[in-house]
Amino acid sequence: MNPTAAPTSGAGTRQDAPLVVRDVDGPLEMADCVALYERVMGLRPDDGSLNPRLLTALQENSGLVVGAYLGAELVGFTYSFLARERGTDGQGPRLYQYSQLAVVAHERQGLGIGRLLKLGQRERCLAAGTTLIRWAYDPMQTRNAHFNLDVLGAVVDALKPAMYGTSGFGAATGESTDRFIASWHLDAPARPAAPAPCRPPGGWTVGQVYDDGDDRIVVLPDDWYRLRAESGPERAARLRGRLTHTFARLLADRTAVSCVRLPDGLAAYRFIPRAAAPGTAPRP
Numbered sequence: 001m002n003p004t005a006a007p008t009s010g011a012g013t014r015q016d017a018p019l020v021v022r023d024v025d026g027p028l029e030m031a032d033c034v035a036l037y038e039r040v041m042g043l044r045p046d047d048g049s050l051n052p053r054l055l056t057a058l059q060e061n062s063g064l065v066v067g068a069y070l071g072a073e074l075v076g077f078t079y080s081f082l083a084r085e086r087g088t089d090g091q092g093p094r095l096y097q098y099s100q101l102a103v104v105a106h107e108r109q110g111l112g113i114g115r116l117l118k119l120g121q122r123e124r125c126l127a128a129g130t131t132l133i134r135w136a137y138d139p140m141q142t143r144n145a146h147f148n149l150d151v152l153g154a155v156v157d158a159l160k161p162a163m164y165g166t167s168g169f170g171a172a173t174g175e176s177t178d179r180f181i182a183s184w185h186l187d188a189p190a191r192p193a194a195p196a197p198c199r200p201p202g203g204w205t206v207g208q209v210y211d212d213g214d215d216r217i218v219v220l221p222d223d224w225y226r227l228r229a230e231s232g233p234e235r236a237a238r239l240r241g242r243l244t245h246t247f248a249r250l251l252a253d254r255t256a257v258s259c260v261r262l263p264d265g266l267a268a269y270r271f272i273p274r275a276a277a278p279g280t281a282p283r284p
């Protein structure tokens with residue numbers, strides 16, 4: 001697969017080395033991916049990790065391991081494996097790539113590298129005839145949500161409470177591992193940016209659901225780790241439980257299509273009626 005070279009300035013990166021998105025190649029580069037993953041996720045020694053052999057095996061067997069390089073330096077990578085939807089619609093199983101993670105080095109985040117990486121993953125999927133990528137993310141991580149929904153154009157159509165158990169790892173130690181399932185329909189037409197939610201007369205309240213025509217807006221803190229540090233783990237866990245319950249209720253007949261930052265340290269998800277959602281697919 002051809003590498004994709006991005007203009008250096010477009011990714012806000014160094015002047016002397018263009019950013020190149022390409023397949024990760026060989027055991028040493030796979031080991032670089034593992035080291036980057038551990039660094040970005042702040043893993044402790046007993047948190048468990050990836051290993052280079054697994055990445056190699058995935059890449060050799062219909063999975064994808066795609067890296068973003070500045071010269072020889074790995075600054076981000078994403079990996080995924082081929083998955084099969086449980087045929088709930090009578091149309092037989094559909095294949096998709098399940099993307100287990102995407103990470104960009106802390107000092108390079110917010111420069112457009114993650115977007116280029118995901119576009120590299122998309123390009124490879126389409127070349128193989130795959131038109132859907134799914135992945136899971138913590139609904140409370142609102143910047144990541146914004147990246148998934150507003151920047152990439154994925155949608156959220158399912159929730160898995162405590163997907164990996166009641167305590168996460170790294171920075172999320174002690175947190176329930178609730179996950180939204182994002183679906184990125186690669187053949188769906190690009191959708192227009194979602195409108196910013198209108199502030200209600202009394203201002204926003206965290207945890208509240210607001211009507212916006214047929215849509216529903218859910219307000220939450222825009223920096224979950226700060227909220228947890230300031231209000232303590234017990235209050236944060238109670239709020240997480242409430243929000244997760246609200247999300248589950250809304251996802252019964254709705255799809256999340258946007259998550260934007262509001263003033264005063266808040267963020268808002270937008271849920272639209274499922275029938276109006278672009279490229280809505282049966283749940284995995």
Ligand SMILES: CC(C)(COP(=O)(O)OP(=O)(O)OC[C@H]1O[C@@H](n2cnc3c(N)ncnc32)[C@H](O)[C@@H]1OP(=O)(O)O)[C@@H](O)C(=O)NCCC(=O)NCCS
Nearest residue numbers: 101102103104109110111112113114115143144146147151
């Ligand atoms: C999520 C992640 C891969 C995005 O990569 P990135 O290179 O920072 O993303 P881009 O620069 O292409 O896009 C930035 C957009 O995503 C949002 N974003 C998400 N996470 C962000 C972060 N940590 N820092 C800055 N922007 C972030 C920004 O709001 C921005 O949107 P905007 O341009 O409308 O303001 C990267 O931030 C990351 O590695 N985060 C930590 C690991 C993680 O949570 N991975 C996803 C779950 S496995």
